[in-house]
Amino acid sequence: MAAVEQTTVRETVRRIWADDVLPSLSGLVEIPALSPAFDTEWAATGHLDAAIAHVKGWLEARQIPGATVRVVRLEGRTPVLLLDVPATPSAEDRGTVLLYGHLDKQPPVGGWAEGLGPWKPVVRDGRLYGRGSADDGYAGYAATAALESIHAADGAHARAVVLLETGEESGSPDLPAYLDELSDFLGDVSFVVCLDSGGQDYERLWLTTSLRGLVQVRVTVRVLESGQHSGLASGVVPSSFRVLRLLLDRLEDPATGELKLPELNVDIPANRVEEATRTAESVASMSTAFPLAGSTRPVTEDSLEQLLNNSWRPTLSVLGAAGLPDPAEAGNVLRDSTTLALGFRLPPTADSAAALAAIEKVLTTDVPYSATVELSGLEYADGWNAPATAPWLSAALDHVGEAVFAAPSRSVGLGGSIPFMGLLGEKYPNAQFLVTGALGPDSNAHVPDEWLHLDQAQRVTEAVAHILDAHARG
CATH class of the missing domain: 3.40.630.10 (Zn peptidases)
Structure with a gap:
């Protein structure tokens, strides 16, 4: 040839x-x-x-x-x-x-x-x-x-x-x-x-x-105008971290890591499943490439599922946080707000703009305790x-x-x-x-x-x- x-x-x-x-x-x-x-x-x-x-x-x-x-x-x-x-x-x-x-x-x-x-x-x-x-x-x-x-x-x-x-x-x-x-x-x-x-x-x-495509967003939950003594305010004022946790649970199954919104998921093409199957037969588990700490296990031990998770299924990573002091410096304070930087990896054929719109809606609709939610740093790109x-x-x-x-x-x-x-x-x-x-x-x-x-x-x-x-x- x-x-x-x-x-x-x-x-x-x-x-x-x-x-x-x-x-x-x-x-x-x-x-x-x-x-x-x-x-x-x-x-x-x-x-x-x-x-x-x-x-x-x-x-x-x-x-x-x-x-x-x-x-x-x-x-x-x-x-x-x-x-x-x-x-x-x-x-x-x-x-x-x-x-x-x-x-x-x-x-x-x-x-x-x-x-x-x-x-x-x-x-x-x-x-x-x-x-x-x-x-x-x-x-x-x-x-x-x-x-x-x-x-x-x-x-x-x-x-x-x-x-x-x-x-x-x-x-x-x-x-x-x-x-x-x-x-x-x-x-x-x-x-x-x-x-x-x-x-x-x-x-x-x-x-x-x-x-994969991507969506990134910074979400801030604000519950107070200023931090308050936790012994006085807790049980009365909701924790901004807990509100954020509830919002994240709308997006992601906390037990499996699967993302729940249909706009973030696609049907995996048959030819890509076939490719991943051949690749899984040729290489060791992907988890061997990463320095897992202690007895940490991968999300799945199945090589094919690892490949598909990493290429055609959406994931959420918490990339950063603000409003959380270093533990050594943390006092007994119910903090006024918590900010998380969220990074979503999207399937290659997902519509990233539609995915972002769906994420924005979930994070800002019917917020627990009517806490204030602020979104910033919005970014999206198709795969x-x-x-x-x-x-x-x-x-x-x-x-x-x-x-x-x-x-x-x-x-x-x-x-x-x-x-x-x-x-x-x-x-x-x-x-x-x-x-x-x-x-x-x-x-x-x-x-x-x-x-x-x-x-x-x-x-x-x-x-x-x-x-x-x-x-x-x-």
């Missing part, structure tokens, strides 16, 4: 990673390019611009025939870096391949292991440690190396545009404007490759076929469900499973949200999607000791090269 020559692709990818990618990616780790949500003065601090300049310099030094590099800046928005590579002669009618990545990063957070740090690149035991190494600084490098390996092996690819944004960790608020601005430039996008994902192990290519896989892509996945990984690829729904995927799905309804990456369950994205599995990143790069060649040949 795949005409591109296997050995040359592999050798080229490994040479580029060892000689060119790893040194430059290590330099990128050193740049504290916080996403705008975590650095509101990003334009003044200049770290996002430094990341753009760093990768731009690396791209300009590559020798891909006809390739051009440019930075696009819309007024008041974070910049975007573009690599535009013309199609090989046999693939000029195959539209545009959009290869996506991002250069902005999560905050450093404390608690990194000895010898490690967020802005300190360290290679240890086949891993590159540092913030942004795996999420998702490597993506632009991998996409470019894949294209270079295709040329080295006399393969084919359609016109390819590598787009690296700098606001993904803030929810990609500027990406819609850039996609509108670049609509004519991008042309007919027939294939989207996103390397901002991963899977359950480092032994195969993992495909993300769905992403994404991949289109049916085209025959050429299915065959290419079978090929790389055998030739690159010696293990069949597997599909999984990602429990988190990547808001731009829903946007891209709406923008390019006729495109095929490959959402994959080198992240594993223990890669520590967003938390201390983030690391990139270097061998997996190289295998993913090699796989992308084969799949781009297959796309070009149809």
Whole structure:
């Protein structure tokens, strides 16, 4: 099926990673390019611009025939870096391949292991440690190396545009404007490759076929104008915490964690259940990936149910709280109010706006004791469900499973949200999607000791090269 020559692709990818990618990616780790949500003065601090300049310099030094590099800046928005590579002669009618990545990063957070740090690149035991190494600084490098390996092996690819944004960790608020601005430039996008994902192990290519949507809301229950002595007021004035607990019980079954509102639930598509069943047969329980404390048990021991819970069923997490003093400083006070930050993960095909409206209604209607309820920080985003896989892509996945990984690829729904995927799905309804990456369950994205599995990143790069060649040949 795949005409591109296997050995040359592999050798080229490994040479580029060892000689060119790893040194430059290590330099990128050193740049504290916080996403705008975590650095509101990003334009003044200049770290996002430094990341753009760093990768731009690396791209300009590559020798891909006809390739051009440019930075696009819309007024008041974070910049975007573009690599535009013309199609090989046999693939000029195959539209545009959009290869996506991002250069902005999560905050450093404390608690990194000895010898490690967020802005300190360290290679240890086949891993590159540092913030942004795996999420998702490597993506632009991998996409470019894949294209270079295709040329080295006399393969084919359609016109390819590598787009690296700098606001993904803030929810990609500027990406819609850039996609509108670049609509004519991008042309007919027939294939989207996103390397901002991963899977359950480092032994195969993992495909993300769905992403959950989200709703976030801060709910405050207020019962007093000011706190009162608990010995005097309790039993007369209701506890704001108890009112909140009653409201939460309207949303969530406290024994099972199941969410009760129909707007937050969907029927799981049969093909996604089949995928999850195959994945459950290939990997250990998801609970082994998390540091459960003491004798804590997972919600369910069944691997299939874990996968479906994490990808197609809604969940509620209490993300934060206010109005609750530290226990060591807590006096005998019936507090005036309690605030909880609630995070809902929604099934990929749920209507997030309808879900938010239903949540708002439940939290503000017939409130116990007629307590005052205030909602703030409202946010919602739809999930994404991949289109049916085209025959050429299915065959290419079978090929790389055998030739690159010696293990069949597997599909999984990602429990988190990547808001731009829903946007891209709406923008390019006729495109095929490959959402994959080198992240594993223990890669520590967003938390201390983030690391990139270097061998997996190289295998993913090699796989992308084969799949781009297959796309070009149809």
